[in-house]
Amino acid sequence: MSARVALVTGAAGGIGAAVADALAARGYVVVAGDLDGPATPVRPAGAVVPVRLDVTDEADVVRLVRWVEDEVGPIEVLVNAAGVLRPGVVTESSLADWQAVLAVNATGVYLVSREVARCLSSRRRGAIVTVASNAAGVPRVGMAAYAASKAAASSLTRSLGLELAPYGVRCNVVSPGSTRTPMLAALAGSVGPDDVAVLDEAAESRVVAGTPQDFRLGIPLGRLAEVQDVADAVVFLASDAARHITVHELVVDGGATLR
Numbered sequence: 001m002s003a004r005v006a007l008v009t010g011a012a013g014g015i016g017a018a019v020a021d022a023l024a025a026r027g028y029v030v031v032a033g034d035l036d037g038p039a040t041p042v043r044p045a046g047a048v049v050p051v052r053l054d055v056t057d058e059a060d061v062v063r064l065v066r067w068v069e070d071e072v073g074p075i076e077v078l079v080n081a082a083g084v085l086r087p088g089v090v091t092e093s094s095l096a097d098w099q100a101v102l103a104v105n106a107t108g109v110y111l112v113s114r115e116v117a118r119c120l121s122s123r124r125r126g127a128i129v130t131v132a133s134n135a136a137g138v139p140r141v142g143m144a145a146y147a148a149s150k151a152a153a154s155s156l157t158r159s160l161g162l163e164l165a166p167y168g169v170r171c172n173v174v175s176p177g178s179t180r181t182p183m184l185a186a187l188a189g190s191v192g193p194d195d196v197a198v199l200d201e202a203a204e205s206r207v208v209a210g211t212p213q214d215f216r217l218g219i220p221l222g223r224l225a226e227v228q229d230v231a232d233a234v235v236f237l238a239s240d241a242a243r244h245i246t247v248h249e250l251v252v253d254g255g256a257t258l259r
């Protein structure tokens, strides 16, 4: 029997890579798409196949999904993990900032989900999990475009779940809170050697404690999420253990948004 196939976007990033590894550990061949990937996919001996993918480029998305279906195998699981964050208050932001964030976080989810959904529904099998954010459900100072884009991604994914339910295809959302990745380090504003974003102890404590002036409560469980915390939730929703769960949003934020 051929291996089950999963497509993960943003798979060179912190959460995407953890999801790709977790799915590979469960026997999937994982096509790991990311802007930061090789233009020509090579089938290595391992179960993770890195490939360049721009989720904002319709032709690129169509081409990649076709390649996976033809050369790797029928996709069973899609995880939308690609994302970008451009912090800044609305009055100081540009239209280009807004469009760049919406393009990846909302339109990218639409394009990849649409292409994969066509394959899954025709086979009446499969699952889609979108990594949104707890910011999708609460207002955030300096993150308006990001929060709006994640609300769009979450809503799109759950509406798609309704459309695909008659075909037995499930669509769910995982909404992480602050998770130890390069994205969080950049947001927390701590910069290490060679200008690489690192999360220093002071920045981490601030995130965990919360910032009342920004109406951020902090994290009741008292720590950041590790990428594995998020990957475990994604893998659960993608798995047969979640076979009766669809159009659901699972918040993985240590209680930060009280949901």
Ligand SMILES: NC(=O)c1ccc[n+]([C@@H]2O[C@H](COP(=O)([O-])OP(=O)(O)OC[C@H]3O[C@@H](n4cnc5c(N)ncnc54)[C@H](O)[C@@H]3O)[C@@H](O)[C@H]2O)c1
Residues within 6 Å of the ligand: 009, 010, 011, 012, 013, 014, 015, 016, 033, 034, 035, 036, 053, 054, 055, 056, 080, 081, 082, 083, 084, 104, 108, 131, 132, 133, 134, 175, 176, 177, 178, 179, 180, 181, 182, 183, 184
């Ligand atoms: N880290 C957090 O605290 C946090 C919290 C909530 C939600 N999230 C979400 O989790 C997901 C993963 O984030 P992360 O923390 O691992 O960030 P990350 O920056 O480590 O990874 C994001 C990845 O997306 C890729 N990407 C960006 N634009 C792309 C495009 N056009 N096409 C394909 N790939 C593209 C990047 O190259 C990068 O590898 C994102 O959607 C993010 O918004 C993260």
